[in-house]
Amino acid sequence: MSRERLYLFDTTLRDGAQTNGVDFTLHDKRLIAAMLDDLGIDYVEGGYPGANPSDTEFFAADPGLKAATFTAFGMTRRPGRSASNDPGIAALLEAKADAICFVAKSSAYQVRVALGTTNEENLASIRDSVGAAKARGREVLVDCEHFFDGYKEDPAFALSCAKAAYESGARWVVLCDTNGGSMPDEVEAIVGEVVKQIPGSHVGIHAHNDTEQAVACSLAAVRAGARQIQGTLNGLGERCGNANLCSMIPTLKLKPEFAAAFDIGVSEEKLATLVQVSRALDNILNRPSNPHAAYVGASAFVTKTGIHASAVMKDPHTYEHVTPETVGNHRKVLVSDQAGRSNVLAALSRTTIPFDKDDPKLNRLVEELKEREAAGYAYESANASFDLLARRTLGKVPEFFRVEQFDVNVEQRYNSHGNRVTMAMAVVKVNVDGEVLISAAEGNGPVNALDVALRKDLGKFQKYIENLKLIDYRVRILNGGTEAVTRVLIESEDEQGERWTTIGVSPNIIDASFQALMDSVVYKLVKCNAQA
Numbered sequence: 001m002s003r004e005r006l007y008l009f010d011t012t013l014r015d016g017a018q019t020n021g022v023d024f025t026l027h028d029k030r031l032i033a034a035m036l037d038d039l040g041i042d043y044v045e046g047g048y049p050g051a052n053p054s055d056t057e058f059f060a061a062d063p064g065l066k067a068a069t070f071t072a073f074g075m076t077r078r079p080g081r082s083a084s085n086d087p088g089i090a091a092l093l094e095a096k097a098d099a100i101c102f103v104a105k106s107s108a109y110q111v112r113v114a115l116g117t118t119n120e121e122n123l124a125s126i127r128d129s130v131g132a133a134k135a136r137g138r139e140v141l142v143d144c145e146h147f148f149d150g151y152k153e154d155p156a157f158a159l160s161c162a163k164a165a166y167e168s169g170a171r172w173v174v175l176c177d178t179n180g181g182s183m184p185d186e187v188e189a190i191v192g193e194v195v196k197q198i199p200g201s202h203v204g205i206h207a208h209n210d211t212e213q214a215v216a217c218s219l220a221a222v223r224a225g226a227r228q229i230q231g232t233l234n235g236l237g238e239r240c241g242n243a244n245l246c247s248m249i250p251t252l253k254l255k256p257e258f259a260a261a262f263d264i265g266v267s268e269e270k271l272a273t274l275v276q277v278s279r280a281l282d283n284i285l286n287r288p289s290n291p292h293a294a295y296v297g298a299s300a301f302v303t304k305t306g307i308h309a310s311a312v313m314k315d316p317h318t319y320e321h322v323t324p325e326t327v328g329n330h331r332k333v334l335v336s337d338q339a340g341r342s343n344v345l346a347a348l349s350r351t352t353i354p355f356d357k358d359d360p361k362l363n364r365l366v367e368e369l370k371e372r373e374a375a376g377y378a379y380e381s382a383n384a385s386f387d388l389l390a391r392r393t394l395g396k397v398p399e400f401f402r403v404e405q406f407d408v409n410v411e412q413r414y415n416s417h418g419n420r421v422t423m424a425m426a427v428v429k430v431n432v433d434g435e436v437l438i439s440a441a442e443g444n445g446p447v448n449a450l451d452v453a454l455r456k457d458l459g460k461f462q463k464y465i466e467n468l469k470l471i472d473y474r475v476r477i478l479n480g481g482t483e484a485v486t487r488v489l490i491e492s493e494d495e496q497g498e499r500w501t502t503i504g505v506s507p508n509i510i511d512a513s514f515q516a517l518m519d520s521v522v523y524k525l526v527k528c529n530a531q532a
Helices: 026-039 053-058 087-094 108-115 119-135 147-153 155-167 184-194 214-224 245-254 274-284 307-314 337-349 361-375 383-393 446-454 459-465 509-527
Strands: 007-010 043-047 069-075 099-105 139-145 172-177 203-207 228-231 402-414 420-432 435-443 469-477 486-493 499-506
Touching: 007 245, 026 043, 026 053, 026 274, 043 053, 069 087, 087 119, 099 108, 099 119, 099 155, 108 119, 108 147, 119 139, 119 155, 139 147, 139 155, 147 155, 147 172, 147 184, 155 172, 155 184, 172 184, 172 214, 172 228, 184 203, 184 214, 203 214, 214 228, 214 245, 228 245, 245 274, 274 469, 337 361, 337 383, 361 383, 383 499, 383 509, 402 446, 402 509, 420 446, 420 459, 435 446, 446 509, 459 509, 469 509, 486 509, 499 509
Parallel strands: 007 043, 007 228, 043 069, 069 099, 099 139, 139 172, 172 203, 203 228
Antiparallel strands: 402 420, 420 435, 469 486, 486 499
């Protein structure tokens, strides 16, 4: 039996940006859009051009997505205006986007109270806006805002809004549970009525999580006939968040009810990167990942010592509803020495490090990992540092160079324009094959100065790191007070576009940063097979 296509629409960069405490930079948006595209998401909603400078700049150029449809979000024309002289419509049409998603009221109460206009004018606004975008060759979506609440109070008007969008040429009519209060059975019943009027292959669902049921409501809509799901990575979104694509995607791929009936754009290979994608977003936002998140959480497949652990060791299916590796996660059985060793072997198998599972040095690596993670290291988020720790413990990393000493000074002074500025100066002394090299550099902060000084002159290894660059720097305080332990994560990129993350932990933020910087440089030399 052939499977029906189900489309995934990601609104992390628009609706997710409304999360309290979340503020994406332009660089963040580009990284996340590329990540979503690579994952296999069908539509990436980049934001609201004209609403703020970063969104406007993001839509000023083609983001270079390979497969996903890049989508701009905005309002239908304002009451009393024509589509041709509405500045919001103009900004959407100027945006370098493949599709436009208009938000339109579909509740008579919202039209009357929020917009202060008539039902007829609201319907005309939907038709005019869709028509204007279609005339410019754009794929059009219409988010029918407050649809479920509107349907409960006035089904005929809510349906007339959805039909106006569809009949005007919208590819997708998206039914929004804007307040997040609808129950899954209500959603299923109402979507079932809508698809009698509009083909389900043109109907989408946009659910909010205010009753912790956004995923359940989305799946209910699919059962009723909707064929597009909108959501966000890690369930970001205003108030309590949106439907979480990191739990939705594996459910659609791995649960027989959906896997047998539907095909989505995320392949099995990309599904296995889902944990990495989820944690990459948290790293970009510089916030801890939820260890208890379904499928992708660090504790999602963790079992403690006891009868559960004993059962899992005999047969993982006793307490696992899916195989953790299918989503890029892995099983952990805590406390047991054997489990610790198994975890290390599993982690090593994901690297290119050759190893013998009977090597007694592996026991030392297990103990080293336990000690370091207790001290605050998080190797799940620092692939390159884990690689180096494993290589060092197994005796597979040459000493390319030795840092004899480093020094950092921070001072305030007047610049050539007479403005008072704070600058940092770093001096690093390294030993390369007995040759002592001293480099000094200024930076706008101590870490920047150290980074420049360290990579200024590494003798015979300099050619390998010429194009190495630091692209992200994140700091987390692991406990309170001025003597708090600090964790630093540094993301680096080389000339081939390959990226890796390294980690440092110390009560001293400079020391933690330098550990991560050192690992970044050494990892690059290992990757290049540089000869010590």
